[in-house]
Amino acid sequence: MYKRVLLKLSGEVLSGEAQKGFSEEHVNYLIKEIKSVSEYGVKLGIVIGAGNLFRGRDFEGLRPTISDQIGMLGTVINALYLKDRFENEGIKTVVVSQIVTLPSVKLINYDDIDLYFDAGYIVIFAGGTSNPFFTTDTGAALRAVEMKAELLIKGTKVSGIYDKDPKIYNDAVKYNVITYDEAIEKNLKIMDTEAFSICKRYQMKILVMNFFEDNNLLRAIRGENVGTLVIPSK
Numbered sequence: 185m186y187k188r189v190l191l192k193l194s195g196e197v198l199s200g201e202a203q204k205g206f207s208e209e210h211v212n213y214l215i216k217e218i219k220s221v222s223e224y225g226v227k228l229g230i231v232i233g234a235g236n237l238f239r240g241r242d243f244e245g246l247r248p249t250i251s252d253q254i255g256m257l258g259t260v261i262n263a264l265y266l267k268d269r270f271e272n273e274g275i276k277t278v279v280v281s282q283i284v285t286l287p288s289v290k291l292i293n294y295d296d297i298d299l300y301f302d303a304g305y306i307v308i309f310a311g312g313t314s315n316p317f318f319t320t321d322t323g324a325a326l327r328a329v330e331m332k333a334e335l336l337i338k339g340t341k342v343s344g345i346y347d348k349d350p351k352i353y354n355d356a357v358k359y360n361v362i363t364y365d366e367a368i369e370k371n372l373k374i375m376d377t378e379a380f381s382i383c384k385r386y387q388m389k390i391l392v393m394n395f396f397e398d399n400n401l402l403r404a405i406r407g408e409n410v411g412t413l414v415i416p417s418k
């Protein structure tokens with residue numbers, strides 16, 4: 185069983201695919217999945233996107249430096265929303281970020297991350313990389329390395345990494361295991377190249393899996409055969 189994990193979730197996990205806002209059904213499902221692993225004492229970091237609110241590219245006519253800041257603020261909105269929903273369910277949660285000063289958001293201080301984990305808190309890293317032109321996948325890769333995770337799980341709406349986008353191509357073939365180099369060379373667009381490169385440099389194992397399948401998160405953390413594993417070499 186993995187003991188230290190960074191979970192990257194797209195904002196759409198909160199709204200449902202191609203939807204906006206917060207869907208009670210989806211948020212309850214997310215709470216159930218997180219509860220199932222928090223009971224095992226897993227030290228869990230979460231990076232949440234903002235696709236349910238806005239992505240930088242949604243704002244036509246705005247400069248990316250501005251629209252991406254709006255996108256990053258969206259990840260803080262989601263993080264605070266989740267903190268409150270989690271805490272209502274007895275899941276202790278702290279939100280950390282470098283981009284905002286708000287009473288319920290703590291400035292990231294890496295000396296404190298272990299204290300939070302040891303005290304049984306889930307840590308939500310909000311604000312992506314803190315820079316425009318990046319995505320929360322890249323933020324997740326950075327935070328996974330910084331929190332010394334054993335595994336970065338990307339919970340998404342497809343079952344793993346395929347040789348091409350399975351939402352477009354019916355004949356796409358899924359990989360069980362793939363190397364960072366293959367993922368980058370084949371330009372498999374499930375994660376940004378930047379995210380793959382950071383994980384490659386620091387040998388951060390990645391698991392891409394369908395978050396919307398019941399108990400998949402727990403199965404992934406138990407090391408069961410779900411999704412696609414990205415590793416240094418086969």
Ligand SMILES: Nc1ncnc2c1ncn2[C@@H]1O[C@H](COP(=O)(O)OP(=O)(O)O)[C@@H](O)[C@H]1O
Binds near residue numbers: 194195340341342
């Ligand atoms: N090679 C690939 N293997 C798997 N999924 C892929 C691939 N290329 C593109 N995709 C698409 O990437 C999407 C991943 O989306 P995700 O990162 O979770 O959400 P977002 O688009 O919000 O960042 C999947 O829905 C899938 O359709």
Ligand SMILES: O=c1ccn([C@@H]2O[C@H](COP(=O)(O)OP(=O)(O)O)[C@@H](O)[C@H]2O)c(=O)[nH]1
Binds near residue numbers: 254257312
């Ligand atoms: O390091 C980052 C992370 C995110 N964003 C902005 O925040 C938005 C939401 O992040 P993302 O698209 O990764 O969310 P997801 O698709 O995972 O829900 C992006 O579109 C960007 O505009 C950014 O500028 N820098």
